[in-house]
Amino acid sequence: MPSRLPARVLADLLADDPGRPRLTWYDDGPGPTRGERIELSAKVVANWVAKAGNLLQDDLAAGPGTTVGLDLPAHWRAAYWAMATWEIGATVVVGSEARGADVLVTTDVDAAAAHDGDAVLVTSAALARSHPDAARAPKAVDEARELSTHGDRLVPVVDPEPADLALSVDGADTRYADVVRPEPDWGDAPRVALRTDLATALTGILSAxxxxxxxxxxxxxxxxxxxxxxxxxxxxxxxxxxxxAESGT
Incomplete structure (x- = not known):
């Protein structure tokens, strides 16, 4: 059976029921977004993925062979940045090597400012219109300000191949052919609760x-x-x- 790639997974959700909630987020951590609950349907997820993918592909020239470091907690925004990276055939890098990637997606202003390549500065709050400290990283893309200007339809320049590298976690690499991991014990249409590190969250989301x-x-x-x-x-x-144990803040 041919390998099922992340883009196919999202396309199947859209075909099945675009309005059904597919990702529900609760923030129980300290900080300004404590108590936040966000619910995203497949259609909304796909919209975020398209905008992030267009930013990566059109503005930052990302594609197969590009590494995209996600220096983020296990957050709903991390989910669409990972899916966008996989849509355009690039490689998601998580963990200790994330900040050395070609493109860095981060909530850390200092990391964005210090990055040698392209950087995207992420604001966690759902309704943010700009990052309050974006001036400290003037070369970074202010996601809250810029992402909405990108298109709602993503057409990858090149589709990933099953043998391409999809995910790298502290040096452990996973091909596109293997990043979508079946979990037969979960049954059909599972509702899966996760509170964990980013890498585990991303693979768990794909499996669900x-x-x-x-x-x-x-x-x-x-x-x-x-x-x-x-x-x-x-x-x-x-x-x-x-x-x-959860990692990140």
């Missing part, structure tokens, strides 16, 4: 979506939150929130 399902992505820990009750209200069928 490939099974026609959806994800509840939780960041941080708030003692005031009854997490089991929340996951019950979200109709979660696979709870992986305790499967690994």
């Amino acid at each position: 979506w490939a099974a026609g399902g959806s994800v509840v992505l939780v960041h941080g820990a708030d003692d005031a939150v009854d997490l089991p009750a929340r996951l019950t209200s979200e109709a979660v069928t696979v709870d992986l929130t305790e499967s690994g």
Whole structure:
């Protein structure tokens, strides 16, 4: 059977039910977005992916052979940057080597300013219109300001091949042929809860979506939150929130 690539996974979600929620985000961490809940349908995810992919491809000349470092927490914005990178056939780099990638996507102003190549400065807040400290990294793309100017339809210049490198995590490489990992124990159309590191979150999202399902992505820990009750209200069928320690802030 031919390998199923990330772009095909997203296309299948759009064909199945574009309006169904596929990614639900809860921020239980410290900071200005604490308490935020975001719900994205397949159509909304695809819109973000198209805009980010067009920025990468048209403005930063990214494509097969380009490494895109995601210096981000396991966040809903990280999900569409990863999918955009995979749509255009580039390589997502996560972990200790992310800041050495050709393109750096980061929430860290100092990292964006110091990066030798292209950098994208991300603001976590859902309704941000510009990064408050963007002037400190004048060569970086201010995502909150610039992303909305890009098109809602993405046409990759070159499609990835199954043997191309899709994901690199601290030197461990995964080909496009292997990055979508079936999880038969999850069943059909699973509702998967994740609270984990970015690499695990990205592969978990792909696995859930490939099974026609959806994800509840939780960041941080708030003692005031009854997490089991929340996951019950979200109709979660696979709870992986305790499967690994979360990294990033």
